Amino acid sequence: MGSLLSGKSGTIFGVTATNTESENNGLRIAVIGAGPAGVYSSDIFLRQLKKLGDELGLGTEARIDLFERLPVPFGLVRYGVAPDHPSIKFIASALEKTLDNPHIHLYCDVEFGKDVTLEDLLERYDAVLFATGAVKDKPLRLPGADLDGVYGAAEFVGWYDGHPAGKREWPLDAERVAVIGGGNVAMDVARELMRNADDLKAKTDIPDNVYEGIKANKAKELHLFIRRGVAQAKFSVQELREMEKLPGVQLIINEDDFELDDDTIEMAQQDKLTRQMVEELYAIREMAEDMEDDGDVDFEGNPADRKYYIHFNSAPTEILGEDGHVKAIRVEHTETSADGVMKRLGSFTDYPVEAVYHAIGYKPESVTGIAYDEHGAHLANANGDGRITVEADNGEVRDRLYATGWAKRGPVGLIGSTKSDALLIVTNMLEDLAKDAEGGRVAADRDPESIDRLLAERGVHPIDFAGWKRIDAYERAEGAKEGREHKKVIDPEQFRALAHEVAGE
Structure with missing residues (x-):
């Protein structure tokens, strides 16, 4: 070369x-x-x-x-x-x-x-x-973190994003799933676990193996656990708006989580991004109430076949297992002061789940x-x-x-x-x-x-910018065959073949 x-x-x-x-x-x-x-x-x-x-x-x-x-x-x-x-x-x-x-x-x-x-x-x-x-994921330091059915967000993201070194198949056989985390990655993971495969394929560049995996996803109930309160979440407004528009998904919240005291509201208003995030969460609360009142429907008013529970002030403490597999997650109730200090309350709830995803940081x-x-x-x-x-x-x-x-x-x-x-x-x-x-x-x-x-x-044999452009052109051409803008290549050898596909290389 x-x-x-x-x-x-x-x-x-x-x-x-x-x-x-x-x-x-x-x-x-x-x-x-x-x-x-x-x-x-x-x-x-x-x-x-x-x-x-x-x-x-x-x-x-x-x-x-x-x-x-x-x-x-x-x-x-x-x-x-x-x-x-x-x-x-x-x-x-x-x-x-x-x-x-x-x-x-x-x-x-x-x-x-x-x-x-x-x-x-x-x-x-x-x-x-x-x-x-x-x-790589930060390790989840909870009892039961080594059970089958516990997954780090980074590994899951690598699968659905088609990472060359990632897995080609993902076990999506759990009907009830928990996601731990109060940031954007947790929101991404939860959303993809609730996505409709055909809708996702039509709008994105996912490869075929990811489409087939999500199409076979059995998840019907998802619980997102955030340790602190509504005003301390780290979601972006864009993430929240994407969560609001999931076909076939009913959002469910605990109204008590939204009873914020005056100090917390005042503190949230001091930062523009926090204020916008809290305002969007209140819009989601109203949406969730409407979904329930209208007979358990999704954002378009259609019958929902999946339920997405959002739990604030909920700190997972243990993952419970049976025969080496996840069977439930134990969550301690918390309260959060206006300055973000979390207090554990000593009361617990067990939620039956068969899989747990943690998004607590890279x-x-x-x-x-x-x-x-x-x-x-x-x-x-x-x-x-x-x-x-x-x-x-x-x-x-x-x-x-x-x-x-x-x-x-x-x-x-x-x-x-x-x-x-x-x-x-x-x-x-x-x-x-x-x-x-x-x-x-x-x-x-x-x-x-x-x-x-x-x-x-x-x-x-490095792949240079011209090689990347050949890869990109191929991905766009493959996507166009299906009416999509782009479709990812995932195999490292295919990347190399495409990149070096010129005379003399």
Whole structure:
């Protein structure tokens, strides 16, 4: 396979495949992870360098190489968000426009720590930025968490999003299901468990195996348990509105959960997003009452064949089993003060269920050769400024190594937080590079094709941006056959065949 620079050539990109002066003489940055954090950071680095580079003595040119272990880019936008989120395609489109930049080079299907090492990168790049995200669940530390029928949200999301390393089948034989969590991922999981398969297929890019799995789903009753009160939930308004429009599903609430005191209401009104969320929850309360009054119907007034219970002030304490399988979940009733402090009341209710899904947070990945902060669940970095440290607690800063996104701050915050992180880390990177000799150009090997030769010698065949475009075109063509905009490929070997489907590769 030739140089990956060929992926940025011809009329598609308006540039040639030759080594430009900027690639030979500009800064060289490696970014690990081609999800939102990595792509936003790449874009912001180039923009800030154009703006400040001359003033800092760095020049204004740089080449950024994005390394991604999956065969395709976009990380959690593609594999961590429910397929029926309408905002997904807009975010993915924006990320793709950033990748379509002659100064950014995509290397998918390249695993850091296996295909390339930290030493390889430090020899060839002036700085290395980790944007590795999160793909694993935080462990559920409840008695009974090891029973058959207990599942982490991340694994389930990986299945219905068609993750290349995910499961191809999912056991959806439980008629009564519990979901634990008070955030957007819990809402995604609950919604997909209540979805109509044909409706989901018509509106999303789910692959065939997910369609068949959801079509066979036996769930008729779902209980969503949120430990704190209505005013302390972490749902987005968009999530709530998507929950309201589930064909065949009746929403059921406990009216007592909505008896908020004056202090709680006042506190909720002080934050715009919280106020909007609470207002939407009250709209759901009215909708649920109407659904019951009209004879147990869905949002369109049609008979409902599935029931979705929403329980606030409900803290699961134990998962009960029989013969190694889930048979119920025990929940302790709580109350929550205006400032969000939860008090356990010592009274319990057991709910018969055959499956439990927990969405209590993701745990960002550890990275070979980089210290990990177990308490904060992120790569060790100095005071949250993104500069990688030797150890988690007050460690010495390591030169030329940085972290951004969830790798830097842990699994909290959405796209807005990711962009803010990117600007902070880029500012720090430019500041540090400006202090180095040679205008920040400290990597010994400055040949832009050096990394291509190294990977080729190791038998690694990256998927570049042009390869991704071939994959995307195929997915769109397959979707069009069924009247859909898109249909996901899930097999890693098929990704590779599609990406390298040109002469000479």
